[in-house]
Amino acid sequence: STDESDPWWNAFSASCKEMNMTLKKEIFPAATDSRFIRAVGIPAIGFSPMNRTPILLHDHNEYLNEQVFLKGISVYERIIPALASVAALPNEA
């Protein structure tokens, strides 16, 4: 769910907002392992921190710029603590 009331989405999107990142929400056009995770009832977000990058997956000359790659580490450095610190949910002990 990408509803602001969803604690996972809220943690994820709030940390992106703090980094002034613009997020574009979409439905994935292909199939990834997330579909199996979601199928057993676990919410999942598909996200690879690559902006200013042409979509070249499965294509010839697939590349990623090192600065975009390095920025992505900092992005996870913020997102991971936010997710790992989500307060106990109503259905948790």
Next chain:
Amino acid sequence: GGQSFPEGEDPSVSLFRDYLRLRTVHPEPDYDAALRFLDRIAEELELPLKKIEVFPGRVISIMTWEGTNPTLKSILLNSHTDVVPVYQEHWKYDAFSAFKDAEGNIYARGSQDMKCVTIQYIQAVRRLKARGWKPTRTLHLMFVPDEEVGGYKGMETFVKQPEFHKLNIGFALDEGLANPTDAFTVFYGERNPWWITVHCPGS
């Protein structure tokens, strides 16, 4: 193999390029090379690495950083280790050399899909650990084979096994796609293959 540190290069970039050079390419991915690589990372990060052989030669590895409140649901940072084949004749550089040009563009199969994310998770965890931060919820970094050929010998089977349920996952991050603009694309759902049989009785 040993890690290479080209002069002046950020060690995270060097690690990324090392990982891109592993030929985990279909139809016969060198998964052993990936497992050796992950062993080395787990040792460096001082995190336990569990290996579950879902099918012969198809191993799922899970690196776990236990949270300070392990009864809470955990966070999964998921990535696949395999990559799709290449038509080398259409590439400017060797697709498994991780060549970096003058603009800092790193060319390799898997540079976007999705060895970048694997190394980004690893390096983010490494930095957080170095800073002395500790997670409240347990973090699992999962490295999965077989994604590019449908996931049957990987995630599809694993999610139905007790070992998966024991991970007590509350939320997962997995791969997305690049975005050519300034924005970052986020996927909250996925298109489902939906087969329909249409019967047309003739007259």
